[in-house]
Amino acid sequence: MFKELDPVLHAELRLSVVSILITVIEADFTFLKEKTGASSGNLSIQLDRLEKSGYIEIRKEFVGKRPRTVCSITDIGRDAFHQYVEVLKEYLHLK
Amino acid sequence: METKKLTSQESLDLIVSMMQNSKSNLDNRGGNAFIIWGVTTLMVTLLILLFQFVWGMNPIFNWMYMLIPIVGSVWQRMVFGNRPRVYTQIDKIIKQLWQIILIVTVGMPLLFTLIIFADLDTLNGIEGSRIFIILPFVEVLVVSIGIAITGAIIDFKPSKIGGLVGVVLSIISLLSIESMSSSLFLFILWPIVSMIIPGIKLNMYIKSLRDV
Numbered sequence: 129m130f131k132e133l134d135p136v137l138h139a140e141l142r143l144s145v146v147s148i149l150i151t152v153i154e155a156d157f158t159f160l161k162e163k164t165g166a167s168s169g170n171l172s173i174q175l176d177r178l179e180k181s182g183y184i185e186i187r188k189e190f191v192g193k194r195p196r197t198v199c200s201i202t203d204i205g206r207d208a209f210h211q212y213v214e215v216l217k218e219y220l221h222l223k
Numbered sequence: 224m225e226t227k228k229l230t231s232q233e234s235l236d237l238i239v240s241m242m243q244n245s246k247s248n249l250d251n252r253g254g255n256a257f258i259i260w261g262v263t264t265l266m267v268t269l270l271i272l273l274f275q276f277v278w279g280m281n282p283i284f285n286w287m288y289m290l291i292p293i294v295g296s297v298w299q300r301m302v303f304g305n306r307p308r309v310y311t312q313i314d315k316i317i318k319q320l321w322q323i324i325l326i327v328t329v330g331m332p333l334l335f336t337l338i339i340f341a342d343l344d345t346l347n348g349i350e351g352s353r354i355f356i357i358l359p360f361v362e363v364l365v366v367s368i369g370i371a372i373t374g375a376i377i378d379f380k381p382s383k384i385g386g387l388v389g390v391v392l393s394i395i396s397l398l399s400i401e402s403m404s405s406s407l408f409l410f411i412l413w414p415i416v417s418m419i420i421p422g423i424k425l426n427m428y429i430k431s432l433r434d435v
Contacts, residue, residue, distance in 0.1 A: 133234075140229055140237065147241035155309040163241070191304055198308075213238065219231040 133219075136181045137212045141166050141174045146209050149184060149201040157197040175199060183208055253377060254426030255302060257370075261418025263295040268410040275407075282355070288362075288410075292329055317373055324369040328362050363393035363413055370417050381424040389417035 137143050144164045148155060161171050175197075178184045183205030187198045201209075216222075229237065267290050274284045335354050371386025396409045 133231075138229065138234065143229070143234060143237055144241045147238045151242050151311070153310045153312060153315060159309045196308070213235075216231050216235055220235065 131215045131218070133215055134208055134212045136177065136183065137208060139174070141170060142178055143212075145171075145174060145178060145199070146183060146201065146205060149199060150206065150209055154187075154198050154200040157199070160199065178205070181205075181208075253379075254422045254424075254429060256299060257382070257418045257422030257425065259298050259302065259422075260291075260295050261414040261422060263291050263298060264410060264414035264418070267291050267294070268407060268414075272407055285355070285358075286332075289329070289332070292325060313376060316376055320369060320372060320376075324365055327365050331361060332358060357397070359409060360393050360397040363389060363396060363409060367393060367413075367417055370421070374421070379421070379425055379428070381421040385417040385421040389413055392416070 137146060141164060144166075145160055148160060148163055157168075157171070157175075160166075160175075161168060164171065166174070175184065175186060179186050181204075182202060185200050185202055187200075189196050189198060267287055270290075271284050271287050274287070275281070278284075332355075335358065338354065367386045367389025369386070370389060371383050374380070374382025374384075374386055392409055392413050
């Protein structure tokens, strides 16, 4: 019996964001937008969902007078991602 | 990008693609940082040369080297301030390395000054004020080692070579320690060889990766 894929991660944009954040310490909103090619509105909604699930942390800061949103993955998010990849491997018979 | 559901294979492909995408996040920050610090060092040296040409040799002009960290920091902040920012483990290691180098290179002349103000006439037989003449050697040596280590961390050969050439130049400056003009010559040649050329090469390398 296959385990169910985590519904929070099993969506294109959210999975893209977490895949990026897993490889870095932190990334700002503009960087994530650039790398995923998402619109600002859509990205904001998905970041909010990831934050509410406890998978990422969002920090607001100012650089000069400009606001900057910085995202980083949490331990919960890291564990969920690794678990997601393990389940994926089972689905694809890679294990 | 919509938040559509994915097949298992699509999910895996997406993960691999995004990880590679963020890992190859080389923008021209690295190259430009080398260029900024190299040009700043060169300009300050030329300014000191100009002062010496107009008003004659005076060791007090060497304090103008303290302009390098000030101008370099402000310039770097102006250039990088509003860019999309990502912070990786490599960025963290390089940042901490250069924080230590900054403390050493700025702290050293201040420490030497304190020694002189403490009125220590002799240090192991060396006259207090004469300890300043080893400063160009120490500063160039420390920064060059930093450049070579940075080159090793980012695995970029021109930076490693540039740093090692800087170490050789610092030793040459030690051998010609009595000559103020030789240390000025060092501060003209060194930023070009160890910072500006590796910086330009790094930018060219990053551009070639982008064009692929």
